[in-house]
Amino acid sequence: MKKNIVFALIAASLLTACASSGKSDKESKIEQKVDSVMKLMTLDEKIGQMVLYSSDWDVTGPSLKKGYIDDIRKGNCGNIFNAHTAAYTRKLQKIAVEESRLHIPLLFGYDVIHGHKTIFPISLGESTSWDLAAIEKSARVSATEAAASGINWTFAPMCDISVEPRWGRVSEGAGEDPFWGSKIAAARVHGFQGDDLSDTLTILACVKHFAAYGAPLAGRDYNTVDMSERVFLDMYLPPYKAAIDAGAMSVMSSFNELDGVPASGSKYLLTDILRTKLGFKGFVVTDYTSINEMVNHGVASTEADAGLLAVKAGVDMDMQGEVYFKYLKKQVEEGLIPGKMIDDAVRRILKVKFMLGLFDDPYRYCNEAREKREIYSPAHLEAAFDVAKKSMVLLKNDNNTLPLQKGEKIAVIGQLAASTRDLLGSWKAAGDWNFMKSTLDELKIYNGEANVIYAKGCKTSGTDRSGFSAAMLAAQRASKIVMVIGESWDLSGEATSRTSISIPGVQTELLEKLKTLNKPIVVVLMNGRPLDLSKESELADAMLETWFPGTMGGKAITHVLFGEYNPAGKLTMTFPRNLGQVPIFYYEKNTGRPLYLPNPKYKSRYIDCPNDPLFPFGFGLSYTTFAYSDIKLSTTELTEKGELKASVNVTNTGDKDGEEVVQCYVRDLVGSVTRPVKELKGFEKIALKVGESKVVTFIITPGMLAFHRLDMSYGTEPGDYKLFIGGNSREVKETEFKLK
Numbered sequence: 001m002k003k004n005i006v007f008a009l010i011a012a013s014l015l016t017a018c019a020s021s022g023k024s025d026k027e028s029k030i031e032q033k034v035d036s037v038m039k040l041m042t043l044d045e046k047i048g049q050m051v052l053y054s055s056d057w058d059v060t061g062p063s064l065k066k067g068y069i070d071d072i073r074k075g076n077c078g079n080i081f082n083a084h085t086a087a088y089t090r091k092l093q094k095i096a097v098e099e100s101r102l103h104i105p106l107l108f109g110y111d112v113i114h115g116h117k118t119i120f121p122i123s124l125g126e127s128t129s130w131d132l133a134a135i136e137k138s139a140r141v142s143a144t145e146a147a148a149s150g151i152n153w154t155f156a157p158m159c160d161i162s163v164e165p166r167w168g169r170v171s172e173g174a175g176e177d178p179f180w181g182s183k184i185a186a187a188r189v190h191g192f193q194g195d196d197l198s199d200t201l202t203i204l205a206c207v208k209h210f211a212a213y214g215a216p217l218a219g220r221d222y223n224t225v226d227m228s229e230r231v232f233l234d235m236y237l238p239p240y241k242a243a244i245d246a247g248a249m250s251v252m253s254s255f256n257e258l259d260g261v262p263a264s265g266s267k268y269l270l271t272d273i274l275r276t277k278l279g280f281k282g283f284v285v286t287d288y289t290s291i292n293e294m295v296n297h298g299v300a301s302t303e304a305d306a307g308l309l310a311v312k313a314g315v316d317m318d319m320q321g322e323v324y325f326k327y328l329k330k331q332v333e334e335g336l337i338p339g340k341m342i343d344d345a346v347r348r349i350l351k352v353k354f355m356l357g358l359f360d361d362p363y364r365y366c367n368e369a370r371e372k373r374e375i376y377s378p379a380h381l382e383a384a385f386d387v388a389k390k391s392m393v394l395l396k397n398d399n400n401t402l403p404l405q406k407g408e409k410i411a412v413i414g415q416l417a418a419s420t421r422d423l424l425g426s427w428k429a430a431g432d433w434n435f436m437k438s439t440l441d442e443l444k445i446y447n448g449e450a451n452v453i454y455a456k457g458c459k460t461s462g463t464d465r466s467g468f469s470a471a472m473l474a475a476q477r478a479s480k481i482v483m484v485i486g487e488s489w490d491l492s493g494e495a496t497s498r499t500s501i502s503i504p505g506v507q508t509e510l511l512e513k514l515k516t517l518n519k520p521i522v523v524v525l526m527n528g529r530p531l532d533l534s535k536e537s538e539l540a541d542a543m544l545e546t547w548f549p550g551t552m553g554g555k556a557i558t559h560v561l562f563g564e565y566n567p568a569g570k571l572t573m574t575f576p577r578n579l580g581q582v583p584i585f586y587y588e589k590n591t592g593r594p595l596y597l598p599n600p601k602y603k604s605r606y607i608d609c610p611n612d613p614l615f616p617f618g619f620g621l622s623y624t625t626f627a628y629s630d631i632k633l634s635t636t637e638l639t640e641k642g643e644l645k646a647s648v649n650v651t652n653t654g655d656k657d658g659e660e661v662v663q664c665y666v667r668d669l670v671g672s673v674t675r676p677v678k679e680l681k682g683f684e685k686i687a688l689k690v691g692e693s694k695v696v697t698f699i700i701t702p703g704m705l706a707f708h709r710l711d712m713s714y715g716t717e718p719g720d721y722k723l724f725i726g727g728n729s730r731e732v733k734e735t736e737f738k739l740k
């Protein structure tokens, strides 16, 4: 069958009037086009569309499929991931559209998580910027670069809520909060997909990892997840829902089980929740070999059986597992799977290919000139610099140790200071660390080479102390010490769970030694998870959390340290005092024996550590200070159709212009089920000049107070509420209102 015959058939079917109801003209036209392709397809070719293989350009999982090029040619593989550049994707696309029988174009997926070439801060870092426009811009820039490099599908956003710092993948998420996580999920989808998937500057988003992957037992990656349905629906589901509401057209089923059922075989998750409850209209792809893994989970005795579970649950595409390729045809022929199920899956995949415009021009993402222009464009680097600065969180600043003064002599200590690779963090996509400058390079450029004395001191891991004395000598020659410590890039991301959340190696030991010099110490942290910083926060005079800040990270750190930019980031995950407090998060329940009642004995507490964390959710300092007035309410009685306005006056009381993230929390005091002690319901990031005041007003409506009630219905309950406003989840002003 020649390509022009396929397209002639498509055109002919377009002449048929659109009969379906409730669908837009565009949608109906696409469905007709899909039907006309479907009519031409053999069962083998249909199954081929349900197959996704990794190219050998990047390795993101345990298995690689050899011979994928031949599979494309034979129509056995309709989708590729881990391939990029306009030239290479063009080569593969050419095989699909010129050598395969039906000429159906390939989807090209890649983990463009926080940038494609220009790398932004890791996602957890971006979330601490509390700047939705900047986060959306980051996704847009990533899409623009990826789309110029042959990619049309990203495996992002990751929407997994997590309260588990042992789990290395918290670095890829938006933190612990469902409200903020939902806003970010929607912003990222919009950033990637724009308003129109057929725009060549946008790419398809993939909501992952569906679902509840962020709650593995003991923080061990891929481990069992078990939680009540209420917690799942109220706390874990909202960001996935927000991403789907924002128009994401693909979803990735996760590795984990939930309530005894692995996600890739869960009809409850993939059909009842995803399609029926959330109204998802795109296709579902597995996470890597998660179909095969159902044998290890122990819900199928063979891979073939696992495949049956997956198709029936609602998995449309098998990533890398080869299960669909090997077994589906026979299962359909034997009547184990209704042919319609396969048709529905293929329809969903082809629909997205049409939406992306791939049938109009399969090479629309393979444009070398565009690739050259877009990759590392000055505007993209500027955007990455902007988000990197915004993502940094000032955790401590005694005696105004920061900002540093230009021209003062500083000793810079630590392996991480001189590293470029680590700045990129995990999932760096096609990011290139040879292209960029380290923090040390940037400090020298800014402060003058003669004013920056560097000593490595020690590595981020191991017990080698041989560099300690050189570090001490360097520190003796300076007026301030800047020590860059933390985790190397490969300690967070996938498969990087830790049983310790301390700073690894002998870095803290060196910090202790430096402390004996009695010079002001600035600790610059690089890490992908909340760490136990109890010791370091005592030793440091100032402490700046910089995450893994990306391609422009070195310059961003420099600008924040020297006060060119006044930090305004706020934590989106609670930092515990020690691992024993984990899981710790701000929306905990009160318990029957809360600690605040008199007499601590027989209360819900530790006998060897306070209950509260080292740094709470929402926390972050500035080089200036802010004062909050008491809260003013427009009414103390919120009616079913009404709204309540809660206002505070915030004043910049320090001596520098700055920004503050004003946060609004609510507590439902009595419910048919117990309710969290605080839930974030709004925030506003404001800029205030020295001495300036602004009134910040939050609007609360009854819908914002809904939850899954005792009978599992979703809605509100009348009664008394507390409302809090402040600069973090711990230090707040407080008032009360009633929901009628």
Ligand code: BGC
Pocket (backbone or CB within 6 Å): 060, 061, 111, 155, 208, 287, 288, 494
């Ligand atoms: C990860 C996913 C990723 C996929 C493809 C898996 O191992 O869990 O997040 O998208 O690999 O690289």
